[in-house]
Amino acid sequence: xxxxxxxxxxxxxxxxxxxxxxxxxxxxxxxxxxxxxxxxxxxxxxxxxxxxxxxxxxxxxxxxxxxxxxxxxxxxxxxxxxxxxxxxxxxxxxxxxxxxxxxxxxxxxxxxxxxxxxxxxxxxxxxxxxxxxxxxxxxxxxxxxxxxxxxxxxxxxxxxxxxxxxxxxxxxxxxxxxxxxxxxxxxxxxxxxxxxxxxxxxxxxxxxxxxxxxxxxxxxxxxxxxxxxxxxxxxxxxxxxxxxxxxxxxxxxxxxxxxxxxxxxxxxxxxxxxxxxxxxxxxxxxxxxxxxxxxxxxxxxxxxxxxxxxxxxxxxxxxxxxxxxxxxxxxxxxxxxxxxxxxxxxxxxxxxxxxxxxxxxxxxxxxxxxxxxxxxxxxxxxxxxxxxxxxxxxxxxxxxxxxxxxxxxxxxxxxxxxxxxxxxxxxxxxxxxxxxxxxxxxxxxxxxxxxxxxxxx
Amino acid sequence: xxxxxxxxxxxxxxxxxxxxxxxxxxxxxxxxxxxxxxxxxxxxxxxxxxxxxxxxxxxxxxxxxxxxxxxxxxxxxxxxxxxxxxxxxxxxxxxxxxxxxxxxxxxxxxxxxxxxxxxxxxxxxxxxxxxxxxxxxxxxxxxxxxxxxxxxxxxxxxxxxxxxxxxxxxxxxxxxxxxxxxxxxxxxxxxxxxxxxxxxxxxxxxxxxxxxxxxxxxxxxxxxxxxxxxxxxxxxxxxxxxxxxxxxxxxxxxxxxxxxxxxxxxxxxxxxxxxxxxxxxxxxxxxxxxxxxxxxxxxxxxxxxxxxxxxxxxxxxxxxxxxxxxxxxxxxxxxxxxxxxxxxxxxxxxxxxxxxxxxxxxxxxxxxxxxxxxxxxxxxxxxxxx
Numbered sequence: 001x002x003x004x005x006x007x008x009x010x011x012x013x014x015x016x017x018x019x020x021x022x023x024x025x026x027x028x029x030x031x032x033x034x035x036x037x038x039x040x041x042x043x044x045x046x047x048x049x050x051x052x053x054x055x056x057x058x059x060x061x062x063x064x065x066x067x068x069x070x071x072x073x074x075x076x077x078x079x080x081x082x083x084x085x086x087x088x089x090x091x092x093x094x095x096x097x098x099x100x101x102x103x104x105x106x107x108x109x110x111x112x113x114x115x116x117x118x119x120x121x122x123x124x125x126x127x128x129x130x131x132x133x134x135x136x137x138x139x140x141x142x143x144x145x146x147x148x149x150x151x152x153x154x155x156x157x158x159x160x161x162x163x164x165x166x167x168x169x170x171x172x173x174x175x176x177x178x179x180x181x182x183x184x185x186x187x188x189x190x191x192x193x194x195x196x197x198x199x200x201x202x203x204x205x206x207x208x209x210x211x212x213x214x215x216x217x218x219x220x221x222x223x224x225x226x227x228x229x230x231x232x233x234x235x236x237x238x239x240x241x242x243x244x245x246x247x248x249x250x251x252x253x254x255x256x257x258x259x260x261x262x263x264x265x266x267x268x269x270x271x272x273x274x275x276x277x278x279x280x281x282x283x284x285x286x287x288x289x290x291x292x293x294x295x296x297x298x299x300x301x302x303x304x305x306x307x308x309x310x311x312x313x314x315x316x317x318x319x320x321x322x323x324x325x326x327x328x329x330x331x332x333x334x335x336x337x338x339x340x341x342x343x344x345x346x347x348x349x350x351x352x353x354x355x356x357x358x359x360x361x362x363x364x365x366x367x368x369x370x371x372x373x374x375x376x377x378x379x380x381x382x383x384x385x386x387x388x389x390x391x392x393x394x395x396x397x398x399x400x401x402x403x404x405x406x407x408x409x410x411x412x413x414x415x416x417x418x419x420x421x422x423x424x425x426x427x428x429x430x431x432x433x434x435x436x437x438x439x440x441x442x443x444x445x446x447x448x449x450x451x452x453x454x455x456x457x
Numbered sequence: 458x459x460x461x462x463x464x465x466x467x468x469x470x471x472x473x474x475x476x477x478x479x480x481x482x483x484x485x486x487x488x489x490x491x492x493x494x495x496x497x498x499x500x501x502x503x504x505x506x507x508x509x510x511x512x513x514x515x516x517x518x519x520x521x522x523x524x525x526x527x528x529x530x531x532x533x534x535x536x537x538x539x540x541x542x543x544x545x546x547x548x549x550x551x552x553x554x555x556x557x558x559x560x561x562x563x564x565x566x567x568x569x570x571x572x573x574x575x576x577x578x579x580x581x582x583x584x585x586x587x588x589x590x591x592x593x594x595x596x597x598x599x600x601x602x603x604x605x606x607x608x609x610x611x612x613x614x615x616x617x618x619x620x621x622x623x624x625x626x627x628x629x630x631x632x633x634x635x636x637x638x639x640x641x642x643x644x645x646x647x648x649x650x651x652x653x654x655x656x657x658x659x660x661x662x663x664x665x666x667x668x669x670x671x672x673x674x675x676x677x678x679x680x681x682x683x684x685x686x687x688x689x690x691x692x693x694x695x696x697x698x699x700x701x702x703x704x705x706x707x708x709x710x711x712x713x714x715x716x717x718x719x720x721x722x723x724x725x726x727x728x729x730x731x732x733x734x735x736x737x738x739x740x741x742x743x744x745x746x747x748x749x750x751x752x753x754x755x756x757x758x759x760x761x762x763x764x765x766x767x768x769x770x771x772x773x774x775x776x777x778x779x780x781x782x783x784x785x786x787x788x789x790x791x792x793x794x795x796x797x798x799x800x801x802x803x804x805x806x807x808x809x810x811x812x813x814x815x816x817x818x819x820x821x822x823x824x825x826x827x828x829x830x831x832x833x834x835x836x837x838x839x840x841x842x843x
Contacts (some may be wrong), residue, residue, distance in 0.1 A: 018600035154557060155554075186495065186598045205584075446471070447496065
């Protein structure tokens with residue numbers, strides 16, 4: 001097949017005019033939710049309720065209801081935390097790093113991916129806090145002058161996590177809101193309902209599309225993107241420090257920070273594709289979130305999947321090369337021990353199946369990519385499970401070796417986090433524009449001056 | 458009512474036009490004008506001859522402030538206020554402080570940039586701007602590009618500006634007026650009721666949360682725990698007691714059998730193992746004042762402080778008591794005598810011997826000889842004669 005690479009494919013397909021784009025994006029906000037919406041909401045709401053009940057019971061009777069016990073003290077709660085933080089990374093990557101790289105195709109998916117970042121970080125933030133067993137005492141994590149005259153331990157990776165995740169959440173939220181301000185103004189000027197107009201006016205802060213404002217706005221957007229880029233890399237680096245700074249074989253590895261970041265982007269893109277496949281169909285956004293965009297994301301999945309695969313191989317190599325017996329035991333035990341099933345699920349889902357994306361046909365096939373990204377989501381959950389559980393369950397004393405099994409409550413809370421995530425996503429699709437109206441308008445055909453008649457500066 | 462003119466607005470349909478318009482407007486010398494577009498149009502700031510945004514300075518200043526604050530806080534807490542060695546690191550462990558320094562820098566810089574832009578550069582929120590709710594705004598919000606020349610401009614003259622705008626061949630021209638001032642009566646009953654309801658609900662919830670909720674399960678600060686409490690019933694054991702009897706033959710820590718319980722005079726077997734050293738006498742004094750003095754009096758005179766609620770004991774300074782051997786006094790404390798109960802469970806063996814030594818001191822002091830006084834005078838350097 002002959003493809004012309006000299007011409008950049010348009011970011012928006014279908015030759016939509018600017019007002020058509022606005023119409024298309026704003027339609028879900030103008031129409032009443034239909035039956036399917038409520039069915040979807042009730043399913044995700046039920047999962048959320050299940051999680052809430054499991055959590056309530058866990059708080060009442062204590063976290064002994066979970067499977068964590070010696071020697072596997074860190075288990076599914078931490079697995080879920082790392083999993084959800086990773087999901088969030090795609091959003092910041094798309095909104096910040098691709099912005100700095102001047103990738104126009106990001107405009108169609110950036111808003112949704114950023115929203116998913118925020119929801120995923122909310123889901124992630126729950127787990128370390130509930131793992132303390134008494135989440136209402138979480139305020140002690142913040143350094144403040146207190147009558148015990150005690151301070152938090154600033155040299156602990158767990159405290160770095162507190163700072164990293166809360167900064168990440170705040171910055172993502174601010175970044176997201178800044179992007180929403182012009183859209184709120186557009187919605188304010190479109191709507192005929194008085195209540196909606198009041199709400200949009202409050203959130204638009206009185207934005208009036210002034211070029212004098214756009215100038216500062218673009219500057220701020222660039223500064224924020226510049227900060228969000230190292231921030232997103234730092235967050236999963238610090239999450240990996242939770243493991244890497246300890247001296248446990250299987251965790252004490254210098255490859256962890258880049259390996260975790262690549263894995264986070266890998267799982268995040270997989271989740272974005274999972275959700276966008278539905279969103280573009282349901283809200284008729286095929287021209288704004290085009291197959292080209294999905295293909296590009298699949299390429300990122302392929303690339304980051306290979307990085308993760310390299311890390312898996314390198315861990316084994318270093319275990320052999322270092323000559324440390326304990327290290328070698330952990331890795332052989334990982335691949336062939338009692339948790340070999342989890343290890344091979346991880347390897348096949350994360351390394352083997354994404355190889356199908358080498359073929360253009362599979363990259364552009366919605367059913368194939370949907371199956372693969374679901375497998376990647378599963379595989380990345382198991383990656384964290386393998387790292388956490390297999391390194392712990394056979395510790396230095398063979399008498400304390402054990403086989404960890406998550407309980408009903410562990411799994412209920414995990415399902416509940418999915419319920420929370422999808423409930424927020426579903427509510428988001430009907431209450432805010434799922435695509436950045438102003439950004440997509442700016443990359444539409446004929447949206448930018450051609451500089452005809454004047455010299456191009 | 459005469460409305461005040463804010464400015465004249467013209468609408469255009471393509472981005473190429475608006476770039477031309479911006480160039481011509483700035484060339485015509487207007488200062489207070491603005492271009493509106495639904496998204497940032499490339500090259501517009503150059504056409505309008507705008508100065509580069511100074512927003513970056515806010516970011517720089519607050520970013521550096523964030524780094525400095527984070528490092529200072531960590532230095533002060535970890536090295537000055539509560540220095541503690543953790544993981545063998547120095548008190549000022551710079552590599553370990555870098556992650557948090559970075560995060561605080563990013564957090565402060567981002568928030569300052571955004572808040573600075575919104576409040577200082579934009580002067581937002583501003584929902585009462587004259588441009589709001591005009592047809593002009595509705596059009597530039599969607600797919601048009603607009604120019605507004607404000608009446609405040611020095612060169613503003615309605616006829617001339619109109620002529621200038623017409624020369625640009627716009628789609629339409631609109632006059633924009635300041636909105637009439639709205640009034641918001643604060644004492645409207647509805648609003649006051651709303652405030653009262655908010656106040657009652659907020660204080661009610663706060664009261665409930667701080668005074669009730671915090672003391673319910675599971676927020677009981679570990680007051681209730683599934684453990685066995687002494688002297689509390691328990692369903693765990695068949696007999697329903699939480700406390701257990703020790704296993705047969707259990708010996709308590711430090712337990713030594715006292716074989717003379719109930720005997721009259723076992724004194725020949727009891728030797729005082731403690732010398733009347735200063736420490737020993739101080740211990741004896743303390744224990745005597747705590748356990749013995751309520752009945753025997755502070756100096757052993759038998760002047761009970763119990764005001765007849767319990768019979769007064771005889772004085773410890775009687776000849777009989779002075780002729781008791783140390784072992785005899787020890788035996789009386791341990792075993793009890795007449796109506797005096799045993800003090801074996803209150804005072805330990807060492808303390809009992811210390812009390813014995815202290816009683817000897819009291820007896821000696823109350824029946825001192827003149828030779829004793831001379832010794833005391835010699836030691837204290839007091840020359841007063843008896």
